[in-house]
């Protein structure tokens with residue numbers, strides 16, 4: 001993205017609170033064409049950010065712009081905006097085609113039938129188009145929502161966890177579709193709590209922790225930030241104590257504990273530890289059976305980012 005002029009989506013000093021809960025805190029970001037991933041744990045503020053951009057919520061503070069318009073105040077924004085919100089949003093008793101065409105007509109699409117056919121084709125629902133959505137799998141229902149969001153050929157797409165509940169094959173197909181939509185020059189903002197998922201589709205990643213934007217950049221840079229961090233690692237195998245001693249001497253770990261024949265080490269930088277282990281194991285006659293991080297979860301990963309990045313203190 002090159003500067004504010006080309007930005008189709010802008011958050012400028014945006015905060016949103018609900019009573020005492022600060023869902024989003026002073027977030028500023030400009031987005032342009034391509035896929036951007038909005039990564040964060042449950043409750044981080046992703047849905048709030050998307051709802052603000054979709055005009056469903058008004059910011060408590062700051063300025064929101066989509067295609068140059070205030071999405072909460074100016075309904076014209078919906079001509080160029082497609083939204084897939086979290087949760088349900090389809091009517092079981094109607095066919096996929098009926099539901100998509102209804103939205104096409106509501107949005108004043110010139111050829112609602114043709115546009116509906118095209119949207120259903122893009123999401124892979126041509127064959128199932130005339131079946132009732134009640135019999136659809138979760139993945140197929142997600143696709144109906146996506147077709148509804150696409151039917152008026154919007155320039156900006158906001159998708160809240162669109163891959164949730166899909167099987168791996170469906171995920172692959174949907175990742176390809178989102179990448180294609182971004183490559184067509186649309187601004188696609190996709191939320192997720194899974195880094196690996198975001199990495200596969202996004203050119204840029206925004207990380208939200210406790211309502212704050214704590215990191216943004218290319219997926220590889222975000223991965224480094226998330227992965228090369230302090231970690232507790234359990235080493236199992238033959239002569240692991242010798243290996244742990246060598247790691248300690250080399251300054252690669254700060255602490256070593258024995259646990260049921262295994263050792264647990266605290267490494268200040270996980271990537272440096274991983275890089276050093278093979279050679280040091282060979283030197284010390286260690287045969288490793290297992291190397292695994294302890295207490296790994298997304299919460300601790302994001303908690304690390306909160307400490308590491310700006311905006312510490314919530």
Ligand SMILES: Nc1ncnc2c1ncn2[C@@H]1O[C@H](COP(=O)(O)OP(=O)(O)OP(=O)(O)O)[C@@H](O)[C@H]1O
Nearest residue numbers: 018021022023040041042043044045046047048049
């Ligand atoms: N309408 C609301 N009323 C009160 N609190 C809310 C409301 N909407 C969101 N919150 C709170 O704001 C915070 C951010 O929620 P949000 O739904 O934006 O997070 P999220 O990252 O989308 O998480 P999830 O993946 O679980 O939906 C949470 O603490 C949530 O409880």
